[in-house]
Amino acid sequence: xxxxxxxxxxxxxxxxxxxxxxxxxxxxxxxxxxxxxxxxxxxxxxxxxxxxxxxxxxxxxxxxxxxxxxxxxxxxxxxxxxxxxxxxxxxxxxxxxxxxxxxxxxxxxxxxxxxxxxxxxxxxxxxxxxxxxxxxxxxxxxxxxxxxxxxxxxxxxxxxxxxxxxxxxxxxxxxxxxxxxxxxxxxxxxxxxxxxxxxxxxxxxxxxxxxxxxxxxxxxxxxxxxxxxxxxxxxxxxxxxxxxxxxxxxxxxxxxxxxxxxxxxxxxxxxxxxxxxxxxxxxxxxxxxxxxxxxxxxxxxxxxxxxxxxxxxxxx
Amino acid sequence: xxxxxxxxxxxxxxxxxxxxxxxxxxxxxxxxxxxxxxxxxxxxxxxxxxxxxxxxxxxxxxxxxxxxxxxxxxxxxxxxxxxxxxxxxxxxxxxxxxxxxxxxxxxxxxxxxxxxxxxxxxxxxxxxxxxxxxxxxxxxxxxxxxxxxxxxxxxxxxxxxxxxxxxxxxxxxxxxxxxxxxxxxxxxxxxxxxxxxxxxxxxxxxxxxxxxxxxxxxxxxxxxxxxxxxxxxxxxxxxxxxxxxxxxxxxxxxxxxxxxxxxxxxxxxxxxxxxxxxxxxxxxxxxxxxxxxxxxxxxxxxxxxxxxxxxxxxxx
Numbered sequence: 001x002x003x004x005x006x007x008x009x010x011x012x013x014x015x016x017x018x019x020x021x022x023x024x025x026x027x028x029x030x031x032x033x034x035x036x037x038x039x040x041x042x043x044x045x046x047x048x049x050x051x052x053x054x055x056x057x058x059x060x061x062x063x064x065x066x067x068x069x070x071x072x073x074x075x076x077x078x079x080x081x082x083x084x085x086x087x088x089x090x091x092x093x094x095x096x097x098x099x100x101x102x103x104x105x106x107x108x109x110x111x112x113x114x115x116x117x118x119x120x121x122x123x124x125x126x127x128x129x130x131x132x133x134x135x136x137x138x139x140x141x142x143x144x145x146x147x148x149x150x151x152x153x154x155x156x157x158x159x160x161x162x163x164x165x166x167x168x169x170x171x172x173x174x175x176x177x178x179x180x181x182x183x184x185x186x187x188x189x190x191x192x193x194x195x196x197x198x199x200x201x202x203x204x205x206x207x208x209x210x211x212x213x214x215x216x217x218x219x220x221x222x223x224x225x226x227x228x229x230x231x232x233x234x235x236x237x238x239x240x241x242x243x244x245x246x247x248x249x250x251x252x253x254x255x256x257x258x259x260x261x262x263x264x265x266x267x268x269x270x271x272x273x274x275x276x277x278x279x280x281x282x283x284x285x286x287x288x289x290x291x292x293x294x295x296x297x298x299x300x301x302x303x304x305x306x307x308x309x310x311x312x313x314x315x316x
Numbered sequence: 317x318x319x320x321x322x323x324x325x326x327x328x329x330x331x332x333x334x335x336x337x338x339x340x341x342x343x344x345x346x347x348x349x350x351x352x353x354x355x356x357x358x359x360x361x362x363x364x365x366x367x368x369x370x371x372x373x374x375x376x377x378x379x380x381x382x383x384x385x386x387x388x389x390x391x392x393x394x395x396x397x398x399x400x401x402x403x404x405x406x407x408x409x410x411x412x413x414x415x416x417x418x419x420x421x422x423x424x425x426x427x428x429x430x431x432x433x434x435x436x437x438x439x440x441x442x443x444x445x446x447x448x449x450x451x452x453x454x455x456x457x458x459x460x461x462x463x464x465x466x467x468x469x470x471x472x473x474x475x476x477x478x479x480x481x482x483x484x485x486x487x488x489x490x491x492x493x494x495x496x497x498x499x500x501x502x503x504x505x506x507x508x509x510x511x512x513x514x515x516x517x518x519x520x521x522x523x524x525x526x527x528x529x530x531x532x533x534x535x536x537x538x539x540x541x542x543x544x545x546x547x548x549x550x551x552x553x554x555x556x557x558x559x560x561x562x563x564x565x566x567x568x569x570x571x572x573x574x575x576x577x578x579x580x581x582x583x584x585x586x587x588x589x590x591x592x593x594x595x596x597x598x599x600x601x602x603x604x605x606x607x608x609x610x611x612x613x614x615x616x617x618x619x620x621x622x623x624x625x626x627x628x629x630x631x632x
Contacts, residue, residue, distance in 0.1 A: 145472040156461040
C-alpha cells in the first residue's frame with residue numbers, strides 16, 4: 001500500500017507520518033509513504049519518499065499522484081493567522097493547493113481514500129450551546145472560508161466517484177509542543193506547557209472562557225481512523241465534526257494543579273487582553289458530534305490525561 | 317452611477333439590464349450600464365456599454381472594474397445541467413469566473429455593492445418541511461457546489477471590507493419564456509407555457525410533486541431591491557433565501573384551468589419518468605425566508621398571477 005501525506009513536516013503531519021511508517025494503516029504495512037511539504041520532513045525511514053515543493057503548483061500536485069497512492073492525507077495549509085494576514089497566499093495554498101491536489105486525483109481516474117484536515121474554524125456564531133452535526137458552516141475568517149471550500153470540493157468529487165473522501169473538522173490542538181507562538185489561541189497551550197517546564201505563561205482571558213480541544217495524539221488517532229473506516233454511513237455529507245473535549249480555562253488550570261501541584265499555578269500571569277478575549281469568545285465552545293462518535297472516532301477523556309500524555313512525550 | 321451586469325445576455329440578465337437602463341436604481345438614473353456576457357447582449361440604448369468576453373479570463377474581469385461601477389450584479393454562470401456534464405468548464409466559469417471578478421473588485425480598492433445570483437441548488441436533502449434561513453448548504457450537484465463557494469468568497473470579501481455583498485438564492489424561475497429545454501426542471505414551465513400557446517407539453521412527474529418558484533419579474537424585482545437595500549441587518553451571513561411560491565404541479569395545473577379553461581389541460585400529456593421524478597423529489601420544496609422578508613424582498617402571490625403576467629408579457 002502506498003500512502004501520501006501532504007503537510008508532512010507539520011506538527012500533526014510529522015506524527016501521522018511516523019505512525020504510518022511504523023505500523024502502516026488498518027493492519028496493512030505501508031510499502032511506501034510519500035511525504036510532501038514545503039520544507040523537508042524530518043521523518044527518517046527507508047520507506048519514506050520525501051517530496052519538497054509547493055502544493056499550489058499544479059505540476060507538484062500531479063507528481064504526488066503519479067503512483068496512485070491508495071490513501072491520501074491532505075494536511076498542507078497556511079495557518080489561520082497567516083491566511084488572515086496574507087489574503088492572496090491563503091487562497092493560493094489553502095484553496096488552489098487543495099484544488100490542484102484533488103484535480104490530480106480526478107485526473108488519475110481511480111478512487112482513493114482522501115482524508116482532508118479541516119477545522120472548527122469553518123463555523124461562525126451565533127452558536128447554539130452545543131453545535132449539532134448539521135450546523136451551518138458560516139466562517140468568520142479567510143482560513144475557515146478556504147477550509148469549507150475544500151470540504152465542498154471533496155464532497156463534490158466524492159459524489160462524482162473520483163474519491164472516497166472525508167473532511168475532519170479538528171478541534172484546537174492542545175497541548176501544542178514547542179515554543180510559544182503569537183496565534184490568538186496560543187495561550188491555551190502556553191498556560192499548561194510553560195508552567196510544566198517551570199516557566200511563566202500569560203493568560204489573557206477570563207477563567208470561564210470555554211473552548212473545544214483535542215490532544216495531538218487524539219487528532220492523529222482520528223486521522224488514522226479516517227484512513228480506513230467505512231465512510232458509507234456519511235452519505236453525501238462528508239465533513240465531520242470530531243469528538244473533542246469541551247473545557248474552560250478554569251478546567252485546564254485545575255487539571256494543571258492536580259498533575260503539577262499548586263506551585264505550578266503561580267507561573268500563570270493573568271493579564272486580561274480585551275482583543276484576544278473578544279476573538280476567543282467568538283469561537284465554538286462545545287459540539288455534539290453524533291455521527292463521528294457512532295463511526296468510532298474519539299476524543300480525550302480529560303485535561304489531566306492530556307497533561308500526563310504531554311509530560312510522557314516530552315520526557316524523552 | 318455606473319452599474320455592471322455580468323451574464324447580461326441571459327434570461328434574467330437581459331430583463332435586469334433593460335430595467336436598469338430604463339429607470340436606473342433606487343431613484344438614481346444610471347449614467348452607464350456595463351453589460352458583460354460571452355455573447356452580445358441584445359439590449360439597445362445609448363447608455364449600454366456592451367462587453368463580450370470570457371468571465372473566466374482574469375484580464376476580462378479586471379477590465380470590467382476599470383470604471384469602478386458602484387453596483388455590480390454578477391449573474392454570469394454555466395447552468396446546472398452543463399456544470400454537471402462538464403466538470404472542468406463548470407468550475408472554470410462558475411468558480412474561477414466569480415473569483416476573478418471578486419478579486420478585481422478587491423484590487424480596485426473601493427467597496428461596491430455586489431449582488432450575486434445564487435440558487436436553491438446550494439441545498440441538498442434530507443430537508444425539513446420548511447427550510448429555515450440557517451439551513452446547512454450541502455449541495456448535491458457541481459453547480460450547487462460552485463454557487464456555495466461563490467457565496468463564501470463574497471462573505472469573506474464583505475467581512476474584509478472589499479465589498480458590500482449579498483448572494484440571492486433564487487428559486488426555480490417559472491414561467492421561463494422561450495422554447496422547451498432539456499433541463500430536468502424544464503417541465504415546470506413547459507406544462508404552462510406550451511398549453512397557453514396551444515401546444516402540447518409532457519408532464520413527467522406526479523401531480524403532488526412540490527417545488528419552490530419565482531416568476532422572472534419577481535426575480536428581477538428582488539435583484540433590483542438587493543442593489544439598493546441596506547444590508548447591515550444581515551451581519552456576516554450574506555447568503556439569503558428569497559421569498560418564493562411553494563406549489564405542487566397540481567396547483568400549477570389548477571391555476572392553468574382558472575386562467576385558460578379546461579381545454580388547455582388536455583394539452584398536458586402525463587408520461588411518468590422515474591429518473592426525472594427521482595431528481596425533482598430530491599429538491600427543496602418550501603422555505604421560511606424570515607430574513608429576506610423582513611428586508612423587503614418578496615415573492616409571487618399565486619400561480620394565477622404568474623400565468624397572467626406571462627400572458628401579458630408574451631402578448632406584445
